[in-house]
Amino acid sequence: MSDIFSDLESFGLDKFSEIDIYGDKKENEGLKEGAAANKAPVVNEKDLIFNKTYNCVVCGANFKAKMVRAGKARNLGHDDDLRPRYERIDVIKYEVLMCPYCGYAALMKNFQDITPTMRMLIRDNISSNFKHRDFTGDIYTYDEAIERYKIALLNSIIKRSKVSERAYTCLKLSWLYRGKAENLPIDTHNYEEELDECRRNEDEFTKKAYEGFTQALANELFPICGMDEPTLSYIMGVLARKCKDYNNSMRLFGSIILSRSAGSNLKESAREQKQILVREMKNDLN
Numbered sequence: 001m002s003d004i005f006s007d008l009e010s011f012g013l014d015k016f017s018e019i020d021i022y023g024d025k026k027e028n029e030g031l032k033e034g035a036a037a038n039k040a041p042v043v044n045e046k047d048l049i050f051n052k053t054y055n056c057v058v059c060g061a062n063f064k065a066k067m068v069r070a071g072k073a074r075n076l077g078h079d080d081d082l083r084p085r086y087e088r089i090d091v092i093k094y095e096v097l098m099c100p101y102c103g104y105a106a107l108m109k110n111f112q113d114i115t116p117t118m119r120m121l122i123r124d125n126i127s128s129n130f131k132h133r134d135f136t137g138d139i140y141t142y143d144e145a146i147e148r149y150k151i152a153l154l155n156s157i158i159k160r161s162k163v164s165e166r167a168y169t170c171l172k173l174s175w176l177y178r179g180k181a182e183n184l185p186i187d188t189h190n191y192e193e194e195l196d197e198c199r200r201n202e203d204e205f206t207k208k209a210y211e212g213f214t215q216a217l218a219n220e221l222f223p224i225c226g227m228d229e230p231t232l233s234y235i236m237g238v239l240a241r242k243c244k245d246y247n248n249s250m251r252l253f254g255s256i257i258l259s260r261s262a263g264s265n266l267k268e269s270a271r272e273q274k275q276i277l278v279r280e281m282k283n284d285l286n
Ligand SMILES: [Zn+2]
Pocket: 056, 057, 058, 059, 060, 061, 099, 100, 101, 102, 103, 104
């Protein structure tokens, strides 16, 4: 996991390959103080997106990013960890804004949240190394989206964001690797290896998300990343199950089932998850 940022070399950001996602001070010493990709898996994805102009809150430049057209993509429900599914498009790919000039990137909903100190940290540590690179395709490929998310994750570590923001970015990275695996063209060179690599990366970012949300839950107040307590507890329950932290998973699903504030759909999902959990625990014992 220590080399998760090594593929950002073309952006000039590979020197952070050893940085620790949740290590704030000691592990990340050396930071200056604040003074291509795959072919599109789906032909019609480009019809569901458009270019929108944004203003960078770090360097002031205007830049374009691809956005999903509101109401155009048809919702097909979600995976058990609430990863949304849409027909003909994976909307998660389009949730990071990245300034191509200074390298500032963040989840769209966090993009404007910046303090003067954060701006300085980003200028000194990201912009000073960042190499301009355009995304020229009609869509963002999975590899491009993963790069954008990793740059957003790196920014959130550098600017010392809330731990929950980093955890949420890791969760979405796990979703992107799942999406990449699902859409991997069958004629891909070394298909099986690529698939294994996607699954390994999905697992790594699942663990990182679980670790981060566990910290956030102990230190932050709700709403966390826009989620209320039952929703985050549910996602945590699924992450705990996937990380084989079965006792905690059981406790989290139990708390949702008994919760007064959880909706009936979420309670039903928690009951289903509990059954899956019991099955997996049994299988693990055999
Ligand atoms: Zn900028």
